[in-house]
Structure formats: C-alpha cells, structure tokens
Amino acid sequence: MVTVEFLGPIGKEPIQLDITNLLELSQKLKEDESLKEWLECSAVAINDKIVASKDHPLQDGDKISLLPPVCGG
C-alpha cells in the first residue's frame, strides 16, 4: 500500500492505493474526472523527492505527493 497526498489547492483528502509503480497511479487517478486538470500541471514527489519520469517503482509504505503549480513570495 502507498499513500497519495494532494497538496495545496487540489483540496482532496489523502488516499491509500495498492499499486507498484507510477504508471498504475496515473491510470487510477485518471478515473477521477476532478483530477484531470491537476494531473496535467502537477509534479510528483515520492517520499518528498520530486521524480522526473513515470518509470518509477513504488514500495510498500511510500508517500506520493502531487504538487500543483507554485507561487511563493
């Protein structure tokens, strides 16, 4: 099981999923129509490290975060 967090303005509670890579995560999240616009513009972090590609294995207990466009300052 992995935990998926939706940060900032996405405004969705964390979910737990039984998946083993980001490709599966992508497929799962695409089922939620309200996430469509966010998937296109959000970065993905695994255990608080941003990853650059979908070809990434997941391990039991991993925390995945979706980061929508930022504007600090």
Place this chain on the structure above:
Amino acid sequence: MVTVEFLGPIGKEPIQLDITNLLELSQKLKEDESLKEWLECSAVAINDKIVASKDHPLQDGDKISLLPPVCGG
C-alpha cells in the same frame, strides 16, 4: 581665473589659474612632476559635471575638479 581642486588621495591644495580651456590646464599641470601619475588616471569635472573631452572652453569662475580612481562601498 578658474579654481582647480585635487580630490581624494591626490592630496594637493586647490590652485587658481588664468586659463581659458582644458588644453591649457593640461599643459600647466604637466609642469608638476608629482601630478604625472594622477593625470593619466583621473577624470575631470567642470562645475561638478564630468567632461569627456579636452576640447572644453573655461569661463571665469569655473571650478575644475580632478577625480582619481574611485572605490566606494
């Protein structure tokens, strides 16, 4: 008559000269051997405006300033 000031580290008292342009000033100041190194590296201001060329007339009462290399901050 014009007044010539020597700023910062040149360390020379102001002088008064009866000249009508900067070419004459150059000739006069070159007579002072101690000024040689300063003439090469100093900028010239007439009435507190820096001038870019020696072809500059002078009027009675003008104040000329020699500005050696700077280092503020």
Place this chain on the structure above:
Amino acid sequence: MLELYEGALDVPEILKRWYEEEAKSNYGAFIPFVGTVRAENGIEGLSFDIYEPILTNWFDAWQAEAKKRGALLKMAHSKGDVLLHQSSYIAAVFSPKRRVALETIEEFVEDFKASAPIWKYDLKNGERIYAKERSTAIKGSGILS
C-alpha cells in the same frame, strides 16, 4: 536558517537579527530580498500553503550550493494570511564577494519562484482563491497525465 511564520513577517526584527548573527562572520556583502503584498486586483491580502518537507529539501540543496560559492543563505516565509502592505517573504545571501552575492540572490529568488512548494491564494470578498494564472508548474510536471 529557514524560518516559517504564521501570518506576516516582522521584517525589521528579522533583518536586524540576521545582520547581527553574521556580524563577525567576515562576509563583505549582505543582500536581503523582501517581498510585500501589493494592493492590486481588489484583493484584501494573500494566503499561503507550504509543504514543509520538500521546501526544507529544496532550501538545504540551495544552502549546499551557496556554501560551495563561499556564501550563506537565510530565508523566512509566511504561512496563512498576510494582509495588504505586510511582508510574506525574505530571502537573504551573505557572501565575502559582491559579485557572488548579486548573482546568488538573483538565482535563488528566481528558483524559489519556480520551484518552492508554496501555494498562493488571493483573499477577496472573504474568499481564498488559488492564484492559478500567476503560478508556475514545477519542472517535470505532468508525468501522470
């Protein structure tokens, strides 16, 4: 050296403290960048969400880069609401050298705008509205789409 505050920053206090902390560190240049909420578009203020674990990682990586340059970074940012003409952000560099300080503050502030996991909302008519059109997608965004 990364300080997060609920609400607006006390800019004079922070600048004084940072300056005095490094008074004997032999840095020749100190450049803070202070960001203040402007009155525009009829907003009452701004509000910020911060994801601290990634912000800390981002800041620590920048601190390591600054150290290679002989420099030191400090940063303060607000969480929650910050009203008009209050300040929400200070980034500062200390460096022995003027050029390094000028280049580092510029790169640091620009990368902050592009990468730091902070989300900004306009406070308008009592609502908190995500400033989407002013926000920047982090490098590598969209891999799940």
Place this chain on the structure above:
Amino acid sequence: MLELYEGALDVPEILKRWYEEEAKSNYGAFIPFVGTVRAENGIEGLSFDIYEPILTNWFDAWQAEAKKRGALLKMAHSKGDVLLHQSSYIAAVFSPKRRVALETIEEFVEDFKASAPIWKYDLKNGERIYAKERSTAIKGSGILS
C-alpha cells in the same frame, strides 16, 4: 534619499526606517545591499573620502532612471573611518516588480563601484593608505594626460 554619515552605519536602524518609510507605497520588492568591512590583508579598518556635489548629481541621475522603471532608490554611505566588521554602505531599491528590483540593484551597485566619487583607504599600522590597486578609473579619465 542619499544619507552620508560620519563613521559606521547603524544598519538595523536604517533598514527599519527605510522599510517603514515605504510601507504604504505599494512596492512589492525591497532589496538592500549592505557592504561590511572584512578583515583581510592585516587592515584595522577602512576610511573614506567623499566628494558630495558629484555624488549627489550621480545619485539624482540614478533616481531619475529608477523612477522611469517605477522604482525608488535609497543609499547610505560612511565618511571617515569604519572599523572591521562595521558597515559603510547600503544601497536599496524598492519596486512593484521583482525583476525590475533585481536588475536595478545589480546595475546600481556596479555603477556605484565604477563611478561614485568616493575614495577608499586601508587603515594599517595607524596609517591611511589609498587603496589604489582596488580602485577604478572613472570613465573618461586621462583627458589631461
């Protein structure tokens, strides 16, 4: 907006005052550059001569340029002796926009180093020694040679 002081600057006081002076001016970015005397080459401190009429003209021309960009400049500098780890120089820009502020502080500080009529001396063994090798000839120098 150009302040000259005998001896070292009270940096926290100046930064606080400038920040508060512009607190309601609706500038989004404030960037001060603070210059501090470093311990190096065995000096006891630095000392400065300033020719105020030309410094004022130079500053006023820069203020007019900043105004065209929607920005505002402030500057403070020491006259006379400033000891190790004391500060002698603050240049600051206020601007509605981050990019303008970053570009203006860099250009302003670099032109200051190249053009402002200020002469620096090392204080060493009780003597005041012109820092010739660290100084820059003003553009147009040498026309009398």
